[in-house]
Amino acid sequence: MAKILNIVETAYRATLEEQDDTVLWLTHMLKNSGADAAVLLQGNAVNYLARGQDASGLAFGQLRMVRGPELDRDLEKMIDKGIPVFAIEEDIIDRGLAEFDLISGFQRISRRSMPELLDRHDQVWRW
Amino acid sequence: MANYLFISSRDPYESPDSESFIKLVESIQARHHSTTVFLVQNGVLSARSGARHSEIIQRLARAGVTVIADRFSLRERAVGKLADGVAVADIDRLVDLMIEPDTKTIWQ
Amino acid sequence: MPKKTLTLAIMDAPYESANSTTALRIVNAALSKGHNVNVFAYEGAVNLTMRAQTPHPNPVKGTSVEQEQHPTTKDWIGALFQLAQQKQAKLDWVNCGLCVDERGAGEWIEGPRRGGPKDFLDASMASDATLVIPTK
Numbered sequence: 001m002a003k004i005l006n007i008v009e010t011a012y013r014a015t016l017e018e019q020d021d022t023v024l025w026l027t028h029m030l031k032n033s034g035a036d037a038a039v040l041l042q043g044n045a046v047n048y049l050a051r052g053q054d055a056s057g058l059a060f061g062q063l064r065m066v067r068g069p070e071l072d073r074d075l076e077k078m079i080d081k082g083i084p085v086f087a088i089e090e091d092i093i094d095r096g097l098a099e100f101d102l103i104s105g106f107q108r109i110s111r112r113s114m115p116e117l118l119d120r121h122d123q124v125w126r127w
Numbered sequence: 128m129a130n131y132l133f134i135s136s137r138d139p140y141e142s143p144d145s146e147s148f149i150k151l152v153e154s155i156q157a158r159h160h161s162t163t164v165f166l167v168q169n170g171v172l173s174a175r176s177g178a179r180h181s182e183i184i185q186r187l188a189r190a191g192v193t194v195i196a197d198r199f200s201l202r203e204r205a206v207g208k209l210a211d212g213v214a215v216a217d218i219d220r221l222v223d224l225m226i227e228p229d230t231k232t233i234w235q
Numbered sequence: 236m237p238k239k240t241l242t243l244a245i246m247d248a249p250y251e252s253a254n255s256t257t258a259l260r261i262v263n264a265a266l267s268k269g270h271n272v273n274v275f276a277y278e279g280a281v282n283l284t285m286r287a288q289t290p291h292p293n294p295v296k297g298t299s300v301e302q303e304q305h306p307t308t309k310d311w312i313g314a315l316f317q318l319a320q321q322k323q324a325k326l327d328w329v330n331c332g333l334c335v336d337e338r339g340a341g342e343w344i345e346g347p348r349r350g351g352p353k354d355f356l357d358a359s360m361a362s363d364a365t366l367v368i369p370t371k
Contacts, residue, residue, distance in 0.1 A: 001360070002359075002360060009369075010369070010370070010371055013370070013371075014278075017337075018337075022277070022278055026277070026352050029351070029352040029353070030352055030353075030355075030356050033352060033353040033356050033357075034356070035356050043144065111147065111150075111151075112154065114151055114154070115151065115154040115155050115157075115158055116158075118131075118155065118231070118233075119129070119158065121231075122231075123231065123359065123365055124231050124233050125233075125244070125365070125367035126233050126234055126235065126367060126369055127246070127367060127369045134366070136253070136254065136257070167257055168253040168254075168257060169253070199260070217264075218257075218260045218261060218263075218264045219264040219267070219268065221261065221264070222241070222261060222264045222265045222268060222270070225241060225364040225366060226239045226241065226270070226363045226364045228363075230364065232364060232365070232366045234366060234367060234368050234369060
């Protein structure tokens with residue numbers, strides 16, 4: 001099975017209506033279907049690693065959102081399932097996340113290591 | 128070694144990550160891969176001769192990257208005179224490049 | 236020219252991004268060469284094939300519906316299915332089912348079928364080339 005790298009950069013796009021990040025979700029589904037898939041978070045998507053994201057309380061009139069996105073926990077579940085999650089170190093630092101409480105289990109890589117990461121995968125899909 | 132085909136749809140005027148993208152392409156090329164950047168949509172704006180970011184094209188060409196601009200995107204934007212180092216092709220050339228064996232096609 | 240198979244994943248809804256037209260141009264070019272094409276329409280892209288799309292006149296230009304000939308993406312895609320037939324190539328267009336449901340986009344033109352991520356994975360693994368066109 002070809003090795004797939006899914007690159008996620010755009011963050012919080014429709015995550016409230018969708019209750020998750022649709023590319024992380026898709027990656028999880030591909031894994032469930034037997035894919036050998038990994039995720040690279042770059043740009044604002046590295047913020048998904050931050051613990052404590054809270055989108056609860058959204059309401060429109062009397063209609064309250066019951067189940068919101070839990071992007072940090074989604075990533076933890078993906079890591080537990082054996083989906084490698086990489087994140088660009090420089091983007092983490094740029095967003096002041098270096099010392100922040102981040103989930104564990106992901107691998108930090110420097111931007112200059114990206115070519116090597118791309119080389120290690122047969123398919124590179126940028127979402 | 129693999130072929131890398133980057134389809135660049137964004138322009139450096141609006142995209143803050145364009146420098147990162149150029150460095151990535153240069154690094155890929157430096158690893159002895161065959162690397163092509165195919166400019167489409169607003170990505171062709173930097174290919175206009177005299178444009179502020181047209182030096183990007185020259186930088187890529189100096190690094191050995193093949194730079195191609197989509198003819199339709201150029202015409203759509205009235206981009207006539209091109210910066211040195213840009214070839215022009217129709218979209219079917221993109222298809223030919225995609226189906227070359229061992230090619231990774233990445234949209235930017 | 237040997238027949239190849241390309242797979243595309245697209246995400247943009249119609250009339251929102253230049254990506255949609257470029258994607259269809261790539262499909263058109265591939266089919267014109269006789270290659271087979273798989274399209275996985277994800278998220279907003281499931282709206283590209285909606286049967287209820289209707290052209291409109293242009294009050295700024297003063298044109299009628301007939302004069303304006305405003306394109307609809309469903310007609311463009313319908314034409315791609317016809318092109319595939321003419322070129323004896325296969326166009327397999329899959330609309331992601333859950334994306335269809337949440338958008339109420341279940342009424343589409345003849346040609347596409349309902350599917351899911353596994354269809355995209357299977358198509359990609361069996362293809363000569365795969366391209367994902369992201370949305371912003």
